[in-house]
Amino acid sequence: MDYEKLAELLFPHITRTxxxxxxxxxxxxxxxxxxVTRLGPSPTGFIHLGNLYGAFVDERLxxxxxxxxxxxxxxxxxxxxxxxxxxxxxxxxxFFGINFDEGATxxxxxxxYGDYTQSRRGEIYQCFAKKLVREGKAYPCFLTEEEIAEIxxxxxxxxxxxxIYCQFAKCRxxxxxxxxxxxxxxxxxxxxxxxDGNMSLPEDQIKRIHVQDAIRGTLDMPANDQDTVIxxxxxxxxxHFAHVVDDHLMRTTHVVRGAxxxxxxxxxxxxxxxxxxxxxxxxxxxxxxxxxxxxxKRKLSKRKDPELSxxxxxxxxxxxAAVREYLMTILNSNFEEWRIANPDADIDxxxxxxxKMSTSGALFDLNKLNDISKDVLLKISAxxxxxxxxxxxxxxxxxxxxxxxDRAYLERILDIGRKEAKxxxxxxxxxxxxxxxxxxFDDMFKIEDSFPAEVEAxxxxxxxxxxxxxxxxxxxxxxxxxxxxxxxxxxxxxxxKPKDYKKNPDQYKGHVGHVSTVxxxxxxGRQQSPDVWEIQQILGEKRTRERLERFI
RNA sequence: GGCUCUAUGGUCAAGCGGUUAAGACUCCGCCCUCUCACGGCGGCUACUCGGGUUCGAAUCCCGAUAGAGUCACCA
Numbered sequence: 315m316d317y318e319k320l321a322e323l324l325f326p327h328i329t330r331t332x333x334x335x336x337x338x339x340x341x342x343x344x345x346x347x348x349x350v351t352r353l354g355p356s357p358t359g360f361i362h363l364g365n366l367y368g369a370f371v372d373e374r375l376x377x378x379x380x381x382x383x384x385x386x387x388x389x390x391x392x393x394x395x396x397x398x399x400x401x402x403x404x405x406x407x408x409f410f411g412i413n414f415d416e417g418a419t420x421x422x423x424x425x426x427y428g429d430y431t432q433s434r435r436g437e438i439y440q441c442f443a444k445k446l447v448r449e450g451k452a453y454p455c456f457l458t459e460e461e462i463a464e465i466x467x468x469x470x471x472x473x474x475x476x477x478i479y480c481q482f483a484k485c486r487x488x489x490x491x492x493x494x495x496x497x498x499x500x501x502x503x504x505x506x507x508x509x510d511g512n513m514s515l516p517e518d519q520i521k522r523i524h525v526q527d528a529i530r531g532t533l534d535m536p537a538n539d540q541d542t543v544i545x546x547x548x549x550x551x552x553x554h555f556a557h558v559v560d561d562h563l564m565r566t567t568h569v570v571r572g573a574x575x576x577x578x579x580x581x582x583x584x585x586x587x588x589x590x591x592x593x594x595x596x597x598x599x600x601x602x603x604x605x606x607x608x609x610x611k612r613k614l615s616k617r618k619d620p621e622l623s624x625x626x627x628x629x630x631x632x633x634x635a636a637v638r639e640y641l642m643t644i645l646n647s648n649f650e651e652w653r654i655a656n657p658d659a660d661i662d663x664x665x666x667x668x669x670k671m672s673t674s675g676a677l678f679d680l681n682k683l684n685d686i687s688k689d690v691l692l693k694i695s696a697x698x699x700x701x702x703x704x705x706x707x708x709x710x711x712x713x714x715x716x717x718x719x720d721r722a723y724l725e726r727i728l729d730i731g732r733k734e735a736k737x738x739x740x741x742x743x744x745x746x747x748x749x750x751x752x753x754x755f756d757d758m759f760k761i762e763d764s765f766p767a768e769v770e771a772x773x774x775x776x777x778x779x780x781x782x783x784x785x786x787x788x789x790x791x792x793x794x795x796x797x798x799x800x801x802x803x804x805x806x807x808x809x810x811k812p813k814d815y816k817k818n819p820d821q822y823k824g825h826v827g828h829v830s831t832v833x834x835x836x837x838x839g840r841q842q843s844p845d846v847w848e849i850q851q852i853l854g855e856k857r858t859r860e861r862l863e864r865f866i
Numbered sequence: 867g868g869c870u871c872u873a874u875g876g877u878c879a880a881g882c883g884g885u886u887a888a889g890a891c892u893c894c895g896c897c898c899u900c901u902c903a904c905g906g907c908g909g910c911u912a913c914u915c916g917g918g919u920u921c922g923a924a925u926c927c928c929g930a931u932a933g934a935g936u937c938a939c940c941a
Binding site for chain 2: 356
């Protein structure tokens with residue numbers, strides 16, 4: 315077989331040589347140790363937490379080392395393309411603080427290693443496919459779907475590994491004339507890698523590969539023996555081929571991807587080998603897991619787990635900093651410790667390492683996210699919180715946008731109890747925050763809880779409120795204010811201290827806590843709230859009196 | 867089924883041959899307290915199993931088991 319001739323027959327239109335591309339995309343001039351990473355989403359427009367998790371690793375690795383982080387659109391599967399997906403991807407990631415230095419953007423590429431959209435790199439892939447054919451390392455395959463299915467059936471009968479390899483790779487042995495004839499007849503074909511592997515050999519003769527993974531250490535697995543498709547019938551490459559060609563030409567140093575790629579690693583290694591290139595450092599991250607109905611761990615799925623879509627967190631109004639902080643705690647096991655030691659440091663000061671990444675899949679834990687979010691929000695000023703909330707409301711709750719009419723008012727509300735030595739941690743996510751403070755706005759204020767049973771039983775509700783109003787002085791300080799409540803409690807037969815009531819429940823109708831709860835319900839519509847005095851100060855005297863009077 | 871990865875409490879996890887097996891979240895109790903939250907204190911709950919190696923194993927080796935991933939002209 316004259317491979318040179320075959321290559322020309324298959325790729326007559328490819329005139330550029332591999333050397334041309336090597337010259338077009340020379341090694342990057344970067345400082346020693348700088349890492350080049352990439353995110354290669356397929357443009358389905360759907361990103362979930364798992365993608366963000368991986369993107370974080372890429373971003374940290376690159377930016378921590380003074381390297382480059384770029385975006386490459388992997389749209390070799392035309393069936394999956396969704397209009398506007400690139401924009402969604404970029405915006406979603408930006409929202410969570412992940413920015414690219416180079417690559418695809420909403421209006422064209424930036425950077426000199428493009429094109430950054432795989433569907434526009436056809437000639438490049440074909441050039442390297444041509445090279446492989448010319449060297450006898452790849453070949454055209456005319457097997458139809460039916461024929462492949464047939465082979466598969468046979469293999470299953472014989473209990474052999476399914477696939478096109480060794481003796482099953484019929485088109486390996488086609489002569490030049492046969493290929494030419496097929497092509498003239500217009501038969502569709504793919505280009506397959508001609509693998510050197512042979513897994514049907516005795517076990518001790520099977521070639522194995524050893525790859526250093528930055529997260530998992532040495533990976534030891536059988537070398538590939540499948541004649542994997544590298545160019546589809548359309549001339550578009552498969553992921554495997556595109557990955558190898560792109561990451562070489564774009565000079566990627568570290569490939570971060572999910573562990574689901576581990577099984578195809580041998581293919582990639584063989585491709586790098588056959589192309590004569592040095593493979594990048596692989597970082598196979600653990601999968602983010604979810605508990606399924608049966609209580610088993612399961613990989614996050616795009617289809618089944620829409621609540622793990624990034625949009626869910628934006629909808630709920632989780633602050634991006636909180637999501638980042640949470641992700642970092644599951645990304646690097648020593649982050650939490652570092653955070654305790656450096657409570658006020660910027661998250662980017664943490665030195666992220668692949669070695670500290672877990673190799674087993676972590677279960678997503680909403681409790682933990684919430685807990686972390688409380689601490690993160692505490693460090694955000696009321697002013698910034700206002701801006702964040704307003705942006706969120708504008709997008710997801712336009713009907714409540716009037717809450718933001720009075721900036722100073724809302725900021726005071728958001729700051730309730732946050733300035734103390736042991737600050738309140740009421741805020742978790744926007745949705746929850748808005749619900750929490752709704753009583754500050756007359757149109758949303760409603761009585762949600764009942765008055766305490768102890769007071770209702772004694773028929774004292776109105777009496778308490780009347781006495782409270784009579785003695786109410788808006789200028790009282792907190793201490794004076796509460797002393798008055800104690801007095802009212804005592805006058806009506808309630809214990810001034812809950813402990814007294816607990817000791818002798820028969821001697822009282824209730825305790826001062828019940829009395830103040832009456833005021834809470836009247837003022838906030840709830841039995842539970844932050845400090846009443848502080849709330850009254852914010853509500854103002856007029857509104858406070860009005861709300862109390864409604865019950866008299 | 868083949869190949870691969872993983873295996874410490876409910877969850878996330880330290881641990882690298884000698885520890886009373888850290889810590890965080892959740893849950894429960896107590897304290898603080900006018901409610902809630904915060905905070906403090908305490909508690910429940912763990913090395914998947916079986917063989918080795920060793921004076922000694924959560925840690926090293928082998929095997930089993932379980933869970934996960936993957937086996938496309940999808941990524």
